[in-house]
Amino acid sequence: MCTDKKKKLLLVIGMDHNIEQTIKENTNLNLENILILQSYQPITSPFGDLMRDIIIAVYQENIEEIGVTATADRSKQNLDVVSKMISANKELQKKVQIFDYLFKYCRPEFQEENIKEWLKDSGTLKVDVQTSINMIKNHPLIPPSVKVRKVTVDKEELAI
Numbered sequence: 001m002c003t004d005k006k007k008k009l010l011l012v013i014g015m016d017h018n019i020e021q022t023i024k025e026n027t028n029l030n031l032e033n034i035l036i037l038q039s040y041q042p043i044t045s046p047f048g049d050l051m052r053d054i055i056i057a058v059y060q061e062n063i064e065e066i067g068v069t070a071t072a073d074r075s076k077q078n079l080d081v082v083s084k085m086i087s088a089n090k091e092l093q094k095k096v097q098i099f100d101y102l103f104k105y106c107r108p109e110f111q112e113e114n115i116k117e118w119l120k121d122s123g124t125l126k127v128d129v130q131t132s133i134n135m136i137k138n139h140p141l142i143p144p145s146v147k148v149r150k151v152t153v154d155k156e157e158l159a160i
Contacts, residue, residue: 004102009034010063012043012054012132018100035061042068042128055141067151068132082116 015038028070035057043050055065086096098114137148 006030006033007032007064008035008062010037010054010057010066011069012039012050012066012136013069014038015040018045036065043132046135046139051135051139054136055067055139058146063146065147065149066136067149068129068136069151074149086116 011034013036037050037053037057039050041050043054045051054066057065087091096115103114103117133148133150136142142148
């Protein structure tokens with residue numbers, strides 16, 4: 001991670017607001033030089049909205065390093081939210097049945113087995129983070145001078 005207090009750092013993090021606070025408390029960087037971009041999911045497309053935001057930030061903010069983070073309990077939290085959302089709403093349950101039919105019979109458009117799997121998460125934390133890092137590093141619009149690294153956040157501390 002950047003140790004130069006003048007360098008600009010972009011952190012792509014999950015939606016857990018505690019992560020942001022942990023990062024701010026555990027870096028010796030000037031907080032004005034840290035740009036935080038939050039997302040519910042990893043980068044899934046080199047030409048998606050999240051990747052576009054990263055590219056724009058790199059050029060507008062003169063970002064010199066990008067850190068990609070995720071939390072280990074993200075997948076379970078997502079599934080819990082989805083399950084509660086569906087079970088609490090009868091109308092939504094009917095719609096889910098329709099989507100489950102589409103997921104079952106409309107492959108390869110839907111790779112997951114059902115709507116809950118699609119809403120939950122696509123892969124493991126390690127694979128998601130590494131895929132995001134590779135997509136950023138290898139994107140033709142990201143300058144080769146921009147360093148891209150994995151940042152692990154363990155609720156209490158920051159590991160680079």
